[in-house]
Amino acid sequence: MRRIRSRRLRVTWNIIKICILLLMAGTLGLLAATFYSVSKVLPTHEDIDAWVPKEATLIYSSDGALLAQVYEENREPVPITEIPKQLQDATIAIEDSRFYMHSGIDFRGILRALVENVRSGRVVQGGSTLTQQLARNIYLSHRRTVSRKLQEILLAREIERRLSKEEILERYLNQVYYGSGAYGVKAAARTYFGKPPSKLTLAECALIAGLPKKPSGWSPYDDKEAAIRRRNVVLTRMAELGYITEEEAAKAKTEEVRLVGIQYGRARVKRAPHFVDYVLKQLVDKWGPDEVYRGGLRVETTLNLQMQEAAEKALIREVQRARREGKKVGQGAVVAVDPHTGHIKVMVGSLDYRDPKGGMYNRAAQGRGRQPGSAFKPFVYTAAIDNGYTPNTILQDTPISFPDGDKVWAPKNLDGKFRGPVTMRQAVEQSMNIPAIRMLQMVGVDKVIAYAQRMGIRSPLERNLSLAIGTSEVTPLELASAYGCFATGGLHAKPIAIVRVIGRNDRVMEENRPSLTRAIPYETAKVMADILRGVVTRGTGRRAHVIPGACGKTGTSQDLRDAWFVGFTKDLSAAVWVGNDDYTPMGPSTFGGSTCAPVWVGLMQTALPIIARHQRAQPKADIARREAQERQVTTPEERQRIRQEIEQNTVFRVVCLESEQLAVRQCPRRKRVGFPRGFEPTETCVLHGTGADDVGVQEAPVASDSERPSGHEPMPLDSGGAASHPASPVRPDQESGPTAHGNRASSGAAGGAASGSPAGASARIEEVTICTSSNKRANEYCPEVEVRKMPESQIPGVCTLHGASAGADGGT
Known part of the structure; x- marks a missing residue:
């Protein structure tokens, strides 16, 4: 057994x-x-250098005009002996510090990256060596599969066996993509700095070396500040590894970035160059540079060429007029969006794209944006209207002040005057600062941030009371998109630049359809549209009244550094900005109403007839269906659901003021700002620490009506004018009831609007701005005005005492 x-x-x-x-x-x-x-x-050495441009990519406007023809830049390989040692060292320092110690695969680097990624809870480091990147970029696809990774590892070892380290580095530097259509260091040096690699400075070498990891996001043409931050990270790493001294790194970090002017590959940009850049960045981000510059794509975009050319001409005309009047206006931008689809119809990023002093920079959509001034106030009042206040709510325009460290912040109106009790409608029409700040206090800073971001603002918004008067930077594209919610009855359409991408053999690679969401209730949007209509008919935006149905808001930042007009009709929303890149004041009387509104009018006079022609060609059933969707009355349950979504979709993070990434404890200057959920920063500050010291991922809920964010909203000092509570904050879906502050009154006592309709829209008594000198209806040049109520039949004619020679707009 x-x-x-x-x-x-x-x-x-x-x-x-x-x-x-x-x-x-x-x-x-x-x-x-x-x-x-x-x-x-594995190709031969001759094969490596034998790449040639393939088919060109063609970019078309919505009306079929060719905007640009894009193809890869001819690569001019440069021997390693002509590549500066500092550029070689910078590349090795930031991409593969153990390049000369491994044999193609750096197991220590892979382990270190794995530990950092586990510690941070997300991918913050990669383990690929320069040799692996060379294998992937030239010989393999970018698909993330096990077989491709195995091929990459084996091919890296084979490359190391057949080529010397100098040959590997030379091929990497000649083939890698550096953004903005530049392949290889020679193309990058000429694209960014207009010089051969041998003439690059240490700072320029560091900037170029930092680009391959994120070429589209860190290109100085796309985001100059991000490129500078990345350059400084490279310099710090070079100093840590002993390639340069700490003194050399510090000196290089102070060097100004002087760009020569962008030319995407050999892109022949015929029209709308800023928009073409905007589209190219999206294409490269999604499809990669090889597909875009060599793939022969046909790209159908949203831009309307006739509208674009009208905006360009109007902007140049008005800026030149302002300069003749002695105003120091250096730059401008215009962007227009179809509020029903999100299609970007116009994008003008500067006065002259070919201007070597920043002409290529897209001020309409790029970077951190500019302070919107009073153009931000509609978001404050939108939150107020949606939470029970009415256009007839009384607000105090009286002196107010707040402790600010060892100082006192005492905001004022632009003209330095105080008007006492005013209605919300009057405060908006005359662009008063104090009532907006008081309204922000009553509604809550966090709630206003949440509403603004729900409506389309994507830039971070700081949690302080000066938010009410527009001190947080935003872009013109964000404002035009957000104001579109008022035109559509509360629906927000995500901005779209690309309609369709067609590849070889007529294969549709990408197709973007309008994406609309209910941002704010229909009733709230219509009340705000009615208030903003008053800005154009009676307030600071009167120069836009020639456009039928025009609504909008002027904006001017502190010391007249920025001027805005953001306006809309039922078919188009557009934002116009002028200012100086160095933030110097533009001089007296450079207001949004006097300089920007005429640009907006010039655009609309061309755009609206074009839109009308297109609508006549559309099936009437489609138009009726769209209008029915926009006019959908919001039930109380739906309003509550929208408010809950608004509160849940805003997150707050503590960010470093220098890197604009999540702050760590070592960051010397930090601030807490709000972001739309999904747009918050995820990487910790690379300048001052590591993810282990993260303090930036704190999240706070939106404050309730009665809350004050502690430490961020100091209560006003006794200055003779306490903020008033609303006399009758009637919600549009109820006639009367308890308010956020416990008041109860009838709508008639406050002159509120009937349920579901804009306040005062059907009243026979009109509020009219009267010139105090002539007792006639005020024009944009009248220096002293007052608002009076009178029967429509008794409204006087326009004042003739004050004309263009006065030069004062009075709007903010």
């Missing part, structure tokens, strides 16, 4: 050994076959 059992055990063990040997043999055979197949596809 024992012999039989022993025999069975020997047979079983032999079978197991045979299986193990077969498995090992199969694995070794598979590895050998893979290694053999990889080694066979």
Whole structure:
């Protein structure tokens, strides 16, 4: 019995050994076959340099005009002996510090990256060596599969076996993509700095070396500040590894970035160059540079060329007029969006794209934006209207002040005057600062941030009371998109630049359809549209009244550094900005109403007839369906759901003021700002610490009506004018009831609007701005005005005492 059992055990063990040997043999055979197949596809040295441009990508406007023809820049390989040692060192320092110590695969680097990624809870480091990147960029696809990764590893070892370190580095520097259509260091040096690689400074070498990891996001043409931050990270790393001294790094960090002017590959941009840049960045981000610059794509975009040219001409005309009047206006931008689809119809990023002093920079959509001034106030009042206040709510325009460290912040109106009790409608029309700040206090800073971001603002918004008068930077594209909510009855359409991308063999690679969401209730949007209509008919935006149905808001930042007009009709929303890149004041009387509104009018006079022609060609059923969707009355349950979504979709993070990434404890200057959920920063500050010291991922809920964010909203000092509570904050879906502050009154006592309709829209008594000198209806040049109520039949004619020579707009 024992012999039989022993025999069975020997047979079983032999079978197991045979299986193990077969498995090992199969694995070794598979590895050998893979290694053999990889080694066979390794090109020769001549093949590496033999790349040539493929088919050009064509970019078209919505009306079929060719905007640009884009193809890869001819690569001019440069020997390693002509590439500065500092550029070589910078590349190795930031991409592969153990380049000269490994044989293609850096297991220590892979382990270090794995530990950092586990510690941070997200991918913050990669473990690929320069050799692996060379294999991936030139010979393999970018698909993230196990087989591709295995090919990359084996091919990296084979490259290391066949080529010297200098040859590998030379090929990497000649083939890698550096953003803005530049392949290789020679193209990058000429694209960004207009010089050969041998003439680059240390700071320029560091900037170029930092680009390959994120070429579209860190290109100085796309985001100059991000490029500078990345350059400084490279310089710090070079100093840590001993390639340069700490003094050399510090000196290079202070060097100004002087760009020569962008030329995407050999892109022949015929029209709308800023928009073309905007589209190219999206294409490269999604499809990669190879597909865009060599793939022969046909790209159908949203831009309307006739509208674009009208905006360009109007902006140049008005800026030149302002300069003739002695105003120091250096730059401008215009952007227009179809509020029903999100289609970007116009994008003007500067006065002259070819201007070497920043003409290529897209001020309409790029970077951190500018302070919107009073153009931000509609978001404050939108939150107020949606939470029970009415256009007739009384607000105090009286002196107010707040402790600000060891100082006192005492905001004022632009003209330095205080008007006492005013209605919300009057405060908006005359662009008063104090009532907006008081309204922000009553509604809550966090709630206003949440509403603004729900409506389309994507830039971070600081949690302080000066938010009410527009001190947080935003872009013109954000404002035009957000104001579109008022035109559509509360629906927000995500901005779209690309309609369709067609590849080889007419294959549709990408198709973008309008994406609309209910941002604010229909009733709230219509009340705000009615208030903003008053800005154009009676307030600071009167120069836009010639456009039928025009609504909008002027904006001017502190010391007249920025001027805005953001306006809309039922079919188009547009924002116009003027200012100086160095933030110098533009001089007296440079207001949004006097300088920007005429640009907006010039655009609309061309755009609206074009839109009308297109609508006549549309099926009437489609138009009726769209209008029915926009006019959908919001139920109380729906309003509550929207408010909950608004509160839940805003997050607050503590960010470093220098890197604009999540702050760590070592960051010397930090601030807490609000972001739309999904747009908050995820990487910790690279300038002052690591993810282990993260303090930036604190999240706070939106403050309730009665809350004050502690430490961020100081209560006003006694200055003779306490903020008033609303006399009758009637919600549009109820006639009367308890308010956020416990008041209860009838709508008639406050002159509120009937349920579901804009306040005062059907009243026979009109509020009219009267010139105090002539007792006639005020024009944009009247220096002293007052608002009076009178029957429509008794409204006087326009004042003739004050004309263009007065030069004062009075709007903010």
